Amino acid sequence: MAGASLLTLLDDIASVLDDVALMTKVAARKTAGVLGDDLALNAEQVSGVRAERELPVVWAVAKGSLRNKLILVPAALALSALLPVAITPLLMIGGAYLCFEGFEKLAHKFMHGSGDDAAAHAAEAAALSDTEVDIVAFEKDKIAGAVRTDFILSAEIIVIALGTVQDAAFGSQVAVVSGIALIMTAGVYGLVAGIVKLDDAGFYLLRKTASNGWAALQRGIGRVLVNAAPYLMKALAVIGTAAMFLVGGGILLHGLPQAHHWLEAAANAVASTPLIGGLLAALTPTVLNALAGVIAGGVVLALVSLVGGVAARLRS
Structure with a gap:
């Protein structure tokens, strides 16, 4: 009997682990959209840092990201246990914020030409070449800005991951959300480190400098890497915005009761x-999800601009 009980326990544990692995895969797929933007944003945050300081800065931001998740994961799990009805509204708020952020990027792209971006980059490069600029303070500002950005994106990832397992047992929720938090942190900052280097x-x-075929092949690969790096950054930014x-x-459509039937009918x-x-x-x-995201982003941006304008007039 004891042996049979042990085998039953092991089978139950294996079943739970299998369920957790499956839910983690589902959560990873749903959070992958945020991942593309996370990569692009964090790689951009390191731009302007001296080459020999890029990896230390990425590591500092990664540590800040882990601290963010130490706050966000318990908070999300507590919310799931104490007020699970709030998960869907929070998911929709996060979805609306994602749409707003994407639309804001598009609006900035169309309202500010490439000349403005080039001028801003040139101004930053000139400031860094100034011997009186405090490089340590500059790095700290970069790190602080990246950690703030990470907090928002991490919150979105964790809430999305929690939404995929909100009907599961609490232990499975802990395993999946914690696993996603660690996987995303290691994945994002590992890739960011690779991209910036x-x-x-x-x-x-x-x-x-050798004249043999192997050295020539290495130089060819090096030329491809140097030429590909800026295009990779641009591609990540485009993919991130689309995601x-x-x-x-x-998220917004799935939060509406009849949206699933509309998508099926279409x-x-x-x-x-x-x-x-x-x-x-x-x-x-997919097309309807993207269209809904663009429309929602435009509406939220218009509302934010309207409220900002009214607040500015009231202050004046």
Whole structure:
């Protein structure tokens, strides 16, 4: 009997671990949209830091991210235990914020041309070349700004992850949300470290001076890395912005009681299209999520601008 009980216990533990692993995968997929923007934002935050200080700065921000999650994870789990009805509204607030942030990026892109961005970058470079600039204070400001940004993005990731397991047992919630927090922190800042050092790796390979074929191949790889680094940053920014609309719009639509039926009806309506009906049916929910995200982002930005304008007039 004792042996049978032990085997039953082990089977139960294995079943729980399997469920946790499955829920973690689902949560990871749902939080991946925020991950793209997290990568782009954190890689941008390190720009302007001297090459030899890039990794220490990334490590400092990663530690700040872990501190953020030590606050956010227990708070989210306590909310799930004490007031689970608040999870869906919080998810929708987070989704609306994602849409707002994405739309604000688009608005900035269209309202401020590339010349403005180039001028800002040149001003920063000139300030850093000034011997009177306090580099330590500059780094601290960069780190503080990155940690503040991380707090917002971490909160979104944790709330989204919690939303995927809100009906699970509390122990499974702890395992999944804590696991996602650690995985995302290691993944984001590991990739950020790789991205910011990509050009340095390329320049290192370009310095190979031997005349054999291996050295020539290394120089070729180095040239590709150096040329690819700026395009990678731009691609991450574009992917991150698109992901904000997709994830934010999806959260908002899933928070509406009838939205699931609307998406199914739209997919079924285009499924009968000759030749490409299956493809259209698969893409329609994604397109509608993105469209909902863009519309929601525009509405929230308009409201924020209106409230900001009224507050400014009241102060004056």
